[in-house]
Amino acid sequence: xxxxxxxxxxxxxxxxxxxxQIAAQVKQAMRMGLLGPGDKLPTAREVVEATRVNPNTxxxxxxxxxxEGLVEGRRGMGTFVTASLATDAAKADAPLRQxxxxxxxxxxxxxxxxxxxxxxxxxxxxTHY
Amino acid sequence: xNAGPVRAEHVAKHFGRTKALDGCSFSLPEGSVTGLxxxxxxxxxTLLSLIAGLAxxxxxxxxxxxxxxxxxxxxxxxxxxxxxxxxDQFTVREMMRAGAAMNDRWSDERANEVLDLLAGVDEDAKxxxxxxxxxxxxxxxxxLGRLPKVLLLDExxxxxxxxxxxxxxxxxxxxVAERGTTVLLSSHLLTDLGDxxxxxxxxxxxRVQVSGDIEEILDxxxxxxxxxxxxxxxxxxxxxxxxxxxxxxxxxxGTVPEGxxxxxxxxxxxxxxxxxxxxxxxxxxx
Numbered sequence: 001x002x003x004x005x006x007x008x009x010x011x012x013x014x015x016x017x018x019x020x021q022i023a024a025q026v027k028q029a030m031r032m033g034l035l036g037p038g039d040k041l042p043t044a045r046e047v048v049e050a051t052r053v054n055p056n057t058x059x060x061x062x063x064x065x066x067x068e069g070l071v072e073g074r075r076g077m078g079t080f081v082t083a084s085l086a087t088d089a090a091k092a093d094a095p096l097r098q099x100x101x102x103x104x105x106x107x108x109x110x111x112x113x114x115x116x117x118x119x120x121x122x123x124x125x126x127t128h129y
Numbered sequence: 130x131n132a133g134p135v136r137a138e139h140v141a142k143h144f145g146r147t148k149a150l151d152g153c154s155f156s157l158p159e160g161s162v163t164g165l166x167x168x169x170x171x172x173x174x175t176l177l178s179l180i181a182g183l184a185x186x187x188x189x190x191x192x193x194x195x196x197x198x199x200x201x202x203x204x205x206x207x208x209x210x211x212x213x214x215x216x217d218q219f220t221v222r223e224m225m226r227a228g229a230a231m232n233d234r235w236s237d238e239r240a241n242e243v244l245d246l247l248a249g250v251d252e253d254a255k256x257x258x259x260x261x262x263x264x265x266x267x268x269x270x271x272x273l274g275r276l277p278k279v280l281l282l283d284e285x286x287x288x289x290x291x292x293x294x295x296x297x298x299x300x301x302x303x304x305v306a307e308r309g310t311t312v313l314l315s316s317h318l319l320t321d322l323g324d325x326x327x328x329x330x331x332x333x334x335x336r337v338q339v340s341g342d343i344e345e346i347l348d349x350x351x352x353x354x355x356x357x358x359x360x361x362x363x364x365x366x367x368x369x370x371x372x373x374x375x376x377x378x379x380x381x382x383g384t385v386p387e388g389x390x391x392x393x394x395x396x397x398x399x400x401x402x403x404x405x406x407x408x409x410x411x412x413x414x415x
Binding site (some may be wrong): 012017018019043044045048053055056 | 298299326
C-alpha cells in the first residue's frame with residue numbers, strides 16, 4: 001500500500017490540523033532520508049484508502065509542501081519530492097546520533113519515563129536554540 | 130456568474146407560521162466536503178430537501194451548477210435521507226435494478242463498485258434483512274449510481290456502529306477522491322466530522338450562523354480563559370461561562386480581552402459553543 005513509500009498516521013485527538021500532520025510527516029521522512037528527490041508521494045486516493053481522511057486535506061498538505069519548495073505536483077502524474085532534507089547527521093551511523101543513542105540507553109537504565117526524557121530534551125533544546 | 134456547484138440566495142421555507150429556513154445565503158465550492166451542523170430543528174433536513182429539489186423554497190433561489198432547482202429532483206444531485214428509503218422486500222440486486230429504472234442517468238458499474246467495497250454486500254439478500262451498516266451501503270450505492278455531482282447526506286452515520294461509520298465515511302471520501310463530488314452532510318457526530326469535512330455550514334433557527342473553510346473559521350475564533358472577576362468587554366462573544374474562579378468564552382474576531390489567555394478552538398469546541406449559545410437564546414425567550 002502507498003507504493004511502499006510512506007504511510008501517514010493521523011492522530012485525531014492531538015488538536016493539530018490533519019493537513020499539518022501530513023505535511024510534518026512528509027518532512028520528517030525527508031529528513032530521515034526515507035524520501036528523496038524523485039520519489040512520488042502517495043496519491044490522495046491511496047491515503048484515503050489507508051486513513052479515511054478527506055482527500056482535499058491531503059491535497060492541501062501537498063500544496064503547503066509545494067509552497068515550501070519541497071515537492072512538485074505534475075499534472076496527471078502525481079506529486080513528487082524535488083528537494084532533499086536528509087542530513088548525514090540523521091543517519092543511523094552518524095556520530096551525533098550514536099551519542100544520543102548512548103544517552104537514551106542510560107536514561108532507560110536509570111528508569112526514566114518517555115515523558116521525563118521529552119521534558120529534558122525540550123528544556124535543553126530550548127537553552128540552545 | 131452563479132459559480133459554484135451549490136448556491137443559495139436568501140432562501141426561506143415557511144410551514145404555515147413556522148419559519149424552517151429564513152434568509153439563508155451561502156455557496157459551496159466544487160469538490161468540497163461540508164459538514165452541516167446545528168441543533169435539532171435548525172432546518173438542516175429542510176435545507177437538504179430544497180437543494181435536492183424535493184420541496185420548493187417559499188422565497189429565494191437555489192442553483193446547482195448554475196441551473197435553478199425548481200421543485201423537482203435535480204439530475205446532478207443525489208440525496209440520502211435519514212429514512213434510507215429502500216424496498217425491504219427486494220433483494221439487493223432487485224434494488225439496483227429499481228435504481229436503474231427510476232433514473233435517467235444510471236451506472237450499474239458505479240453502483241456495483243460501491244457494493245463491492247469493504248466487506249461487500251450479498252446481492253441475493255433481501256434488503257430488509259441487512260444490518261444497518263449494509264443498508265446504508267446499499268442506499269449510498271443507489272445514490273452514487275446516479276453519478277451525482279452533488280451528494281447530500283442527511284445523518285448518514287446515525288444508527289451505525291463505529292466500524293460501519295468508519296466504512297461509510299471511507300466510501301464517501303473515496304467518491305470525493307475519484308470523482309471530485311461536492312458533498313454536504315449533516316451529522317451530530319462532531320469528532321467524525323472533524324477529519325472528513327473541509328467546510329462548515331452552521332445553521333440555527335433557520336439562519337446561517339457560520340459558513341466557510343473550517344481552518345479559516347477556526348483561525349478567526351478564540352477560546353479565551355481568564356479570572357472570573359474580569360469582564361470580557363469585547364465584541365463577538367459567541368458563548369461564555371463562569372465558575373467561581375474562571376471565565377471561559379468563545380470569541381469571534383481578532384480581539385482577545387485583556388487579562389485573558391487565548392487559544393485556537395478545535396471544531397468540536399467551536400460547534401459546541403454555538404450550540405450552547407443557541408440553547409441559551411431559546412431558553413431566554415420562554
